Amino acid sequence: MRKEYTINEVAEMFQITANKIRFYEQKGLLMPDRCLDNGYRKFDEQTVKRLGTILMYRSIGCSIDSIKNILSCGEKETCLYHIHNQWNAVNYEIHRLGRIQKVLEKIIDTIYEEADLEIAENKMAQIMKENFRLLEPCLVWEDRWNFDGWAKNYDNSVRQDCGTLKIYQHYEAVLKNVYEGAVANQDLNSKILEIGVGTGNLTKKFLDSGYDIIGIDQSREMLNVAKEKFPKLRVRMGEFLKIPYENQSFDVIVSTYAFHHLNATEKQLSIREMLRVLKPGGKIVIGDLMFESKEAEKEIMQILDEEQAEEVLDEYYSHIDLLQKEFEKFGRTLTYKQIDWLNYVVEIE
Numbered sequence: 001m002r003k004e005y006t007i008n009e010v011a012e013m014f015q016i017t018a019n020k021i022r023f024y025e026q027k028g029l030l031m032p033d034r035c036l037d038n039g040y041r042k043f044d045e046q047t048v049k050r051l052g053t054i055l056m057y058r059s060i061g062c063s064i065d066s067i068k069n070i071l072s073c074g075e076k077e078t079c080l081y082h083i084h085n086q087w088n089a090v091n092y093e094i095h096r097l098g099r100i101q102k103v104l105e106k107i108i109d110t111i112y113e114e115a116d117l118e119i120a121e122n123k124m125a126q127i128m129k130e131n132f133r134l135l136e137p138c139l140v141w142e143d144r145w146n147f148d149g150w151a152k153n154y155d156n157s158v159r160q161d162c163g164t165l166k167i168y169q170h171y172e173a174v175l176k177n178v179y180e181g182a183v184a185n186q187d188l189n190s191k192i193l194e195i196g197v198g199t200g201n202l203t204k205k206f207l208d209s210g211y212d213i214i215g216i217d218q219s220r221e222m223l224n225v226a227k228e229k230f231p232k233l234r235v236r237m238g239e240f241l242k243i244p245y246e247n248q249s250f251d252v253i254v255s256t257y258a259f260h261h262l263n264a265t266e267k268q269l270s271i272r273e274m275l276r277v278l279k280p281g282g283k284i285v286i287g288d289l290m291f292e293s294k295e296a297e298k299e300i301m302q303i304l305d306e307e308q309a310e311e312v313l314d315e316y317y318s319h320i321d322l323l324q325k326e327f328e329k330f331g332r333t334l335t336y337k338q339i340d341w342l343n344y345v346v347e348i349e
Contacts, residue, residue, distance in 0.1 A: 005043045007032075013048070014055060021051065027064050029054050029071065062086055084220050084237050091237075091244040103131045143218060145261065147198075151221035154199050164308045167289060170340050174256055174287040177337060177345045179205040181285040182252045188212070190251040193277065195240055196258025200226035203233055216244065240270035248279045256287040260315045267318065271326055284348040287339070290318040300341065320346065 011018045024030045025041075030051060032041040043051075050071070057067045066082040106127050114120035150157070161168040179202065182192065188210050194203055197215025199222060206213040207230055216238030217223050223235040238244040240255075240262055253274050262270055274284055291297040297319065301309060324334045327348050336346040 003045055005048060007041045007043070010043050010048055010051065014051065016055070024051065024054055027068070029064070029068060060086060061090065081220070084223075087244070088237050091242055094244075095242045099131060103127060147217075147219035148221040151199065151219060151225045154222070154225070155201070158201075163311055164305070165311050165342065167342060170343055173339050174343050174345060175202050175205065177339065178202060178254055178256055178285050178287040181345060181347045182206075182254045182283070183209070183211065186211075186252060191249065191279075192252045192254065193243070193245070193250040195238070195243070195253060195255040195274075196261075197226055197233075197235060198222050198257070200230050200233055202254065202256050204230060207233060241266060241273060243273050243277050245277050247276055249277045251279050251282045253278055253282070253284045254286070257289070259286050259288045260290075260317050263316045264322075267316075267323075268326060271323075271330070275330055275332070285345065286348075287343065287345045288318065289315065289342045290320055290336075290344040290346070291342075292338075292344075293319055293321045317342070320344065 005013070007018045007021055011021055021030065025032065030047060032043045032047050034040065035042055053071070054067055057070065060083075062070075062082060066085070070079050070082055107124050110123045110127065111117075111120050114123065147154075158168045158171055161171075183190075183206075186192075190211065192206060192211055192213040194206075194213060194215045195217075197203055197217045198219075200215065203213055203215050203226070214234045214236065215223075215226060216236050217226075218237065218239040220237060223237065226233055227235050236244055240259070259267070259270075278284065291300065297317070301312065304312065320334070320336055323346065327334045332348050334346055334348045336344050338344050
């Protein structure tokens with residue numbers, strides 16, 4: 001005979017109120033049976049288990065609608081979809097609150113240092129204006145290239161290299177040089193982060209050699225493909241502007257064919273973000289489409305036909321000399337190697 005519980009017994013079991021259980025019932029998440037003689041709720045073991053699952057998802061911040069969708073579908077993919085959403089929401093809030101905390105520090109110092117409140121308020125307004133100028137790109141970056149839609153065909157696109165610029169002609173050479181630069185003077189205990197992991201082609205080199213690597217990407221479909229190809233690969237949603245890890249978490253950061261999706265302002269912010277999670281003495285290795293300088297860009301653009309020029313202008317190719325100056329602000333040195341006329345590998349230490 002199945003064990004049945006009253007609402008108070010279930011509430012005590014989970015250390016919650018009976019009203020919370022009633023709330024979940026009103027929202028359609030729970031459907032306990034009712035006693036025929038008195039109408040009291042009775043909970044069998046399956047319903048109790050379902051409540052435990054609801055409470056688990058609520059404890060990590062999932063919405064009622066998300067939980068309802070997860071429970072009604074009962075599919076791994078649906079669950080993963082909502083968990084990714086929650087991960088993104090938490091990461092977003094951590095970065096937003098972190099920026100606000102830094103602003104509050106500056107405001108507190110300003111109020112202490114200024115005897116006149118009106119002067120302090122004027123300075124506070126400037127501090128806040130600058131903060132939101134810097135914060136806005138982090139919060140509004142969107143994928144103009146539809147990587148979710150591209151994910152399943154990405155590897156074929158690289159192999160076929162159908163674009164007029166033939167940017168993937170030396171794809172394997174770019175990956176090889178990034179890998180070799182990353183592992184130089186590193187041991188297998190080094191923690192490595194790949195930003196824009198895509199379908200995992202670069203990560204494979206690290207996994208095959210036994211390195212501890214985590215891949216992040218803003219595209220959940222890219223992550224799904226990478227995970228399917230390499231089941232042992234740890235993947236998380238994330239991006240250059242909002243890396244979902246604590247300060248000084250990684251010995252090495254790598255990336256290929258992703259940095260050129262950031263505009264100039266976003267590149268500056270991403271440099272700060274990468275250095276935030278990089279350990280002292282760590283290094284960054286990026287393989288991507290770049291120009292050595294704006295002068296070099298002008299020379300190359302002059303020899304391109306209209307279709308090739310449009311392909312370049314659709315992206316944000318880096319200027320290596322500007323990257324060098326930006327990293328120098330943080331006491332870092334950038335060296336680079338040219339792979340072909342557009343592909344470079346840069347190493348920052």
